[in-house]
Amino acid sequence: PETLVQDIMTTDVVAMRVDDDQEDVARQMTKYDFLAIPVVDEVNRMLGIITYDDVMDVLQQEATEDLARMGASEPLGQRYFNVSILNLIRSRVVWLFLLAVAATLTVNVLSYYEEVLEQVVSLSLFIPLLIGVGGNAGAQSATTIVRAMATEEVCPRDILRVLFREVRVGILLGSALAFVGFLFVWLFFGLDMGMIVSTSLIAICTLASLVGSLMPIIAEHFGVDPAVISAPFVTTIVDATGLIVYFIIARAIFGI
Amino acid sequence: PETLVQDIMTTDVVAMRVDDDQEDVARQMTKYDFLAIPVVDEVNRMLGIITYDDVMDVLQQEATEDLARMGASEPLGQRYFNVSILNLIRSRVVWLFLLAVAATLTVNVLSYYEEVLEQVVSLSLFIPLLIGVGGNAGAQSATTIVRAMATEEVCPRDILRVLFREVRVGILLGSALAFVGFLFVWLFFGLDMGMIVSTSLIAICTLASLVGSLMPIIAEHFGVDPAVISAPFVTTIVDATGLIVYFIIARAIFGI
Numbered sequence: 001p002e003t004l005v006q007d008i009m010t011t012d013v014v015a016m017r018v019d020d021d022q023e024d025v026a027r028q029m030t031k032y033d034f035l036a037i038p039v040v041d042e043v044n045r046m047l048g049i050i051t052y053d054d055v056m057d058v059l060q061q062e063a064t065e066d067l068a069r070m071g072a073s074e075p076l077g078q079r080y081f082n083v084s085i086l087n088l089i090r091s092r093v094v095w096l097f098l099l100a101v102a103a104t105l106t107v108n109v110l111s112y113y114e115e116v117l118e119q120v121v122s123l124s125l126f127i128p129l130l131i132g133v134g135g136n137a138g139a140q141s142a143t144t145i146v147r148a149m150a151t152e153e154v155c156p157r158d159i160l161r162v163l164f165r166e167v168r169v170g171i172l173l174g175s176a177l178a179f180v181g182f183l184f185v186w187l188f189f190g191l192d193m194g195m196i197v198s199t200s201l202i203a204i205c206t207l208a209s210l211v212g213s214l215m216p217i218i219a220e221h222f223g224v225d226p227a228v229i230s231a232p233f234v235t236t237i238v239d240a241t242g243l244i245v246y247f248i249i250a251r252a253i254f255g256i
Numbered sequence: 257p258e259t260l261v262q263d264i265m266t267t268d269v270v271a272m273r274v275d276d277d278q279e280d281v282a283r284q285m286t287k288y289d290f291l292a293i294p295v296v297d298e299v300n301r302m303l304g305i306i307t308y309d310d311v312m313d314v315l316q317q318e319a320t321e322d323l324a325r326m327g328a329s330e331p332l333g334q335r336y337f338n339v340s341i342l343n344l345i346r347s348r349v350v351w352l353f354l355l356a357v358a359a360t361l362t363v364n365v366l367s368y369y370e371e372v373l374e375q376v377v378s379l380s381l382f383i384p385l386l387i388g389v390g391g392n393a394g395a396q397s398a399t400t401i402v403r404a405m406a407t408e409e410v411c412p413r414d415i416l417r418v419l420f421r422e423v424r425v426g427i428l429l430g431s432a433l434a435f436v437g438f439l440f441v442w443l444f445f446g447l448d449m450g451m452i453v454s455t456s457l458i459a460i461c462t463l464a465s466l467v468g469s470l471m472p473i474i475a476e477h478f479g480v481d482p483a484v485i486s487a488p489f490v491t492t493i494v495d496a497t498g499l500i501v502y503f504i505i506a507r508a509i510f511g512i
Contacts, residue, residue: 030312030316033312055312056285056286056311056312059316060286060315060407062319063318067322067399068400068403070327071326071399071400071487073400079404080409081409081410081414085428088421088425089428091400092393092396093429093432095396096389096392096393097432097433097436100388100389100433100437104440106388107381107385110381114377117377117380121370121373121374121377121380124366124373124383125363125367125370128359128495128499129360131384132355132359132362132387132491133356133359135488139328139487139488140348142327143323143324143327143328143329144324144332147320151316151320153336154336154337158337161337165341168341169345173349177353177356180353232392235391239388243384
């Protein structure tokens, strides 16, 4: 009974600053398994505490926001059936428009190569397949890196290490697809198309891994939520650049 | 001191069954703000407890898994830099191949309409734009519904309510895009192409919202993780069906 508080207290305290992000609090609490964490101001005056139940809510909310942004919509902020049709549209329309405007780039690229398309109409048959594969490979890299940054496994200064890893993954995935793709396309569309499609698959998968891992890191560096550089956004960029690669390869192989 | 445990205990206990999913535990704990929850077997014998710190780890882990699957890769299960290049490839190659095989559907669709493409080469200019918009609209619906099911705001028996909402959203988003798209395409590519592209935008956005919201609900109904019916998977289906819609509209308007 005569023991004072100062005799039993811990003096090496982990505290959060009042202006920290709620995600940082969640990370600290998860790391140290705290029940509660004190919140202090810039001169270490205690302003309040955050408890484990608040943190569980924050973790849920942050996951919901990241998922929404990865799918190119704004988080709804309330239960699905409580959101009006108008607000559902609001959460999606801006990104859908921005991505559609960005996608007009693909119209420009194809217009530029329209003469090549006129000469070899069968080139157009593989456009959705190639940009689809590129989009998927880009989305795979992007989601991996976005999540790795959210859990602080990767930070912007790791950029070169990440790019080196992802580019190797892209080359190898592209080569595997190219091998199977070459046999299939050669069989049904001839040797020239087989070579064009398989070379394009390698180039586009490499490009997609590069763009997909680079964009979230750049976003984080500039203080933008990396999840906003969502899979669809990466896809749109890979679509346009992938088409250019495809036509460059096609012109080289057909000699036109 | 003479008070027995039975006098102070709570008898109305929320407990988890030993064979419950870890996601259910996380949901119960988040809902009731418990510090710990007992785990019992089928005859209510206590086997252990789960504490709040385990739940915080589960919440993080489940969010990581859902995000990975939405991006068409398997969860890594460990820190990014600890995963070898070979295992990164393993986490992606199966989905990338499956999606590429599914995407060969688009090659079939375009082959079927190759004669139309030969007659009107400029139809191919809008293929990436249209399937891009369809993919984005589908991903928006899919991510919204996947998350709403993960947080138990939506369950499979809500299917008709969800579809009715999402289809209205799709029609309205498609109409907004069609209005802007019509002016742009009319100006640069003529009235016929303007009508074809804008009508297709409405049809494809509606179709995408339908597929994007339907697929996760069907997956949940059959006990498959809805996140696996990922945005890229929805995209691939919307790509192929969207192209069919586009060519049906084009043939009707050009009368070929």
